[in-house]
Amino acid sequence: xxxxxxxxxxxxxxxxxxxxxxxxxxxxxxxxxxxxxxxxxxxxxxxxxxxxxxxxxxxxxxxxxxxxxxxxxxxxx
Numbered sequence: 001x002x003x004x005x006x007x008x009x010x011x012x013x014x015x016x017x018x019x020x021x022x023x024x025x026x027x028x029x030x031x032x033x034x035x036x037x038x039x040x041x042x043x044x045x046x047x048x049x050x051x052x053x054x055x056x057x058x059x060x061x062x063x064x065x066x067x068x069x070x071x072x073x074x075x076x077x
Contacts (some may be wrong), residue, residue, distance in 0.1 A: 005058065006043045018043060028052070 006018040042058040
């Protein structure tokens with residue numbers, strides 16, 4: 001199963017604005033996405049089934065990395 005990954009940048013006017021790993025932007029109708037989608041989630045697109053799925057593991061890894069960077073950045077403030 002071949003998958004592509006996207007980051008949800010924002011949700012507005014019935015669309016999710018998503019970016020792939022090369023920073024290519026796509027606008028996807030919210031009705032084509034999981035109901036519990038949030039900004040910052042990582043989506044995988046299953047080419048075979050033509051569906052988007054929230055990748056919980058990648059989303060949690062990204063959030064953890066961001067938290068570590070903020071802690072390091074503000075450590076000496």
